[in-house]
Amino acid sequence: MGFLRLMLLFERHNNSASFLFILHLAALVVLATNCSRSKQVEEEKVHQPSDLEIIRETGILKVVIDYNSTNYFVYRGKPMGYQYELVMKLCDDMDVRPEITVSNNMAETFEGLKSGRFDLVAKNLTVTRPRQMEVAFTRPLKQTRQVLVQRKPSADTPDSLFLNTTLDLAGKQIHVQQNTTYYRRLLNLSEEIGHPIRVVEDSVNGVEQLVSMVARGEIDYTVCDENVALLNQNYYPNLDVSLKISFPQHIAWAVRKESDDLKEFLDRWIVQFKETKEYREIYHLYFESQRTTGRFGSPFHSIAGGKISEYDPLVKELAKKHNWDWRLISS
Incomplete structure (x- = not known):
């Protein structure tokens, strides 16, 4: 209710009782308006940090990777893998430290992403409509069938x-x-x-x-x-492996659906990094090089041979007590 309307009411009820009533009502209107504006200003001042801002402030990117002969494994005590090297390069460019969790359980992976346990799923995720209902996919890393x-x-x-x-x-x-x-x-x-x-x-x-x-x-x-x-x-x-059962499909990373700024950053990074010589060397190392076969046949390959060092039994025992990944500790 505005002051003009209040004045009209005053003219209709020009006596002391009416005047006091209208004056009181006007005070309430002014008070309510000021409170509303103050609340709006306070809400505007409160800033909820985005996922990307939190990652940069904490200096940690929480990543989940699957354990296999291409994405992540340990060879002669050294962590290796296509996805592992991409994540390390990403963190280097972001000036943050990776906090890597190794999991081959897809249900645990998506639940961990949605709950905030992970910021990024760095796996060979096939982009599908049902999955797009749950997570946000980055620009494709590659295509496969x-x-x-x-x-x-x-x-x-x-x-x-x-x-x-x-x-x-x-x-x-x-x-x-x-x-x-x-x-x-x-x-x-x-x-x-x-x-x-x-x-x-x-x-x-x-x-x-x-x-x-x-x-x-x-x-x-x-x-x-x-x-x-x-x-x-x-x-x-x-x-x-000659029988194809699908059309070519996009392979990408995933973030939470509300992580708009993180997805935007990752999209730019992926597009730019895929054009570099460094990316081509990483891809060749894990998918095209003949040395890959030699690594897999070695007793020091954590998947084929499972041996990292002579202290493996001791490390495994200690890691099991604390629910740690013994491969990361040994490496």
């Missing part, structure tokens, strides 16, 4: 087990890592071919463990990204 991993026909593997087309998947049992896009892709493929595919979600073994199980004949089929499959084919020459 999903392929079927199976054994080549041999004396130990009859031709009847070898699959040539996606139609041959009908009725077959395929093991995939739990909570991955491979499971959803096989369900969709089952609808497309009009026949059921028996998909077994493995909650214990990761992608590369399942690949090795196929190579050893413990299971017949699994699914993984093409670049990882081609890399593992160097380790296991008896594998065939």
